[in-house]
Amino acid sequence: MRGRLRERLKGVIPPESLSLVPRSYDIIGSRGKAVAIIEIPEELRPYEAEIAEAIMELHRSVKSVLAKESGRAGDYRLRRLRLIAGDPDTEVIHKEAGCLFKLDPMKVYFSPREATERGRIASKVAEGERILVMFSGVGPYPIRIAKLRGDVDITAVELNPDAHNYCVENIHLNRVEDKVHPILGDVRDVCPRLEGGFDRIVMPLPLGAYRFLDLAIPLLGEGGILHFYHWAREPSLFEEAERLISEAADRFDREAEIIDRIKVSQYSPRVWKVRVDARIL
Ligand SMILES: C[S@@+](CC[C@H](N)C(=O)[O-])C[C@H]1O[C@@H](n2cnc3c(N)ncnc32)[C@H](O)[C@@H]1O
Known part of the structure; x- marks a missing residue:
C-alpha cells in the first residue's frame, strides 16, 4: 500500500502537494465491503474528493472513505471521523486470522x-x-x-x-x-x-x-x-x-x-x- 496512493494522484493534485499525501491508511472490512480511514492534512483538504476517489480505485472493496478529524478521546476511545466519499453506512465485517469482526468504526474502537x-x-x-x-x-x-x-x-x-x-x-x-x-x-x-x-x-x-x-x-x-x-x-x-x-x-x-x-x-x-x-x- 505504501506510496501507491501518491503514485495514483500524480497529475491529479499539484506536484508540490504530493509529498503531503499520507503513505499509509487503514482499511477495515473484507472483500465485499470495506472502509478506508485516512488522515488528510489541512493543505490537502481541497483535494480530499480526489484522494478518496483514488483510494476507492486502488481498493475495489472500499465503499466509504473516512477522514480522521480528531485524536482518540473519551472513555470509549473514539475519534471523530468524517465521511468524505462513498456509502454513509460504514458497518463492515473485518476478517482477521480466520475470525470475523462486525463493527462500525464510527461507533466503536477497532x-x-x-x-x-x-x-x-x-x-x-x-x-x-x-x-x-x-x-x-x-x-x-x-x-x-x-x-x-x-x-x-x-x-x-x-x-x-x-x-x-x-x-x-x-x-x-x-x-x-x-x-x-x-x-x-x-x-x-x-x-x-x-x-x-x-x-x-x-x-x-x-x-x-x-x-x-x-x-x-x-x-x-x-x-x-x-x-x-x-x-x-x-x-x-x-x-x-x-x-x-x-x-x-x-x-x-x-x-x-x-x-x-x-x-x-x-x-x-x-x-x-x-x-x-x-x-x-
Ligand atoms: C483501546 S480500546 C480496546 C478495545 C478492544 N480490546 C480492541 O482491542 O479492539 C479500549 C476499550 O475499553 C473500553 N473502556 C474504557 N473504559 C472502560 C471501563 N471503565 N470499563 C469497561 N470498558 C471500558 C472502551 O469503550 C474501549 O472499547
Whole structure:
C-alpha cells in the first residue's frame, strides 16, 4: 500500500502537494465491503474528493472513505471521523486470522494494526485457562483466543454499549458462545462482582489501564498472568509500567514477577504503546 496512493494522484493534485499525501491508511472490512480511514492534512483538504476517489480505485472493496478529524478521546476511545466519499453506512465485517469482526468504526474502537499483537496474546494461552479481558471492545482479543484454543472460559467486559453489542454478535458469528461471556458495564462495577482465581487477565487500555490495576490484581489466582498495556516515553520504556504493576501487587501483599516486555507500536517519535507481562504470586 505504501506510496501507491501518491503514485495514483500524480497529475491529479499539484506536484508540490504530493509529498503531503499520507503513505499509509487503514482499511477495515473484507472483500465485499470495506472502509478506508485516512488522515488528510489541512493543505490537502481541497483535494480530499480526489484522494478518496483514488483510494476507492486502488481498493475495489472500499465503499466509504473516512477522514480522521480528531485524536482518540473519551472513555470509549473514539475519534471523530468524517465521511468524505462513498456509502454513509460504514458497518463492515473485518476478517482477521480466520475470525470475523462486525463493527462500525464510527461507533466503536477497532484497529486492524493490532492483529499481530492479538495473535501474540492468543498464542500464550494454554488449554483450560480461565481468562478475563477487560476493555474488550467488539471482542477481538477474546475471540482470537477462543478460536485458537478448544478449552477456555473467557469473560469480556466492555463499557461502550455499541461495542458490547457487536461483541455479542461477533461471538455468534465466530461460534464461540460456549467460551466467551460478554458483560456490558464499567470494569469498576463489574470486576468486584466476578469470582477470582483467573489464570490470565488482559488489560488493553494503554491510556489509563494503570487506574484499574487494583481491580485486576486481586482477581488473579496465584501465578496468574497479567498483560498490562501502557503508553511510554523513550528512553525508559518499561520502567513506569513495571513500577505500577509492582506497587499494585504490593498493595495486596502479592508479588509481581515481570516475565516479558515488548514495544507494541509507535505512537509518535518517542512515544510507544508497550506491553508488560507479569506473573502475580
Ligand atoms: C483501546 S480500546 C480496546 C478495545 C478492544 N480490546 C480492541 O482491542 O479492539 C479500549 C476499550 O475499553 C473500553 N473502556 C474504557 N473504559 C472502560 C471501563 N471503565 N470499563 C469497561 N470498558 C471500558 C472502551 O469503550 C474501549 O472499547
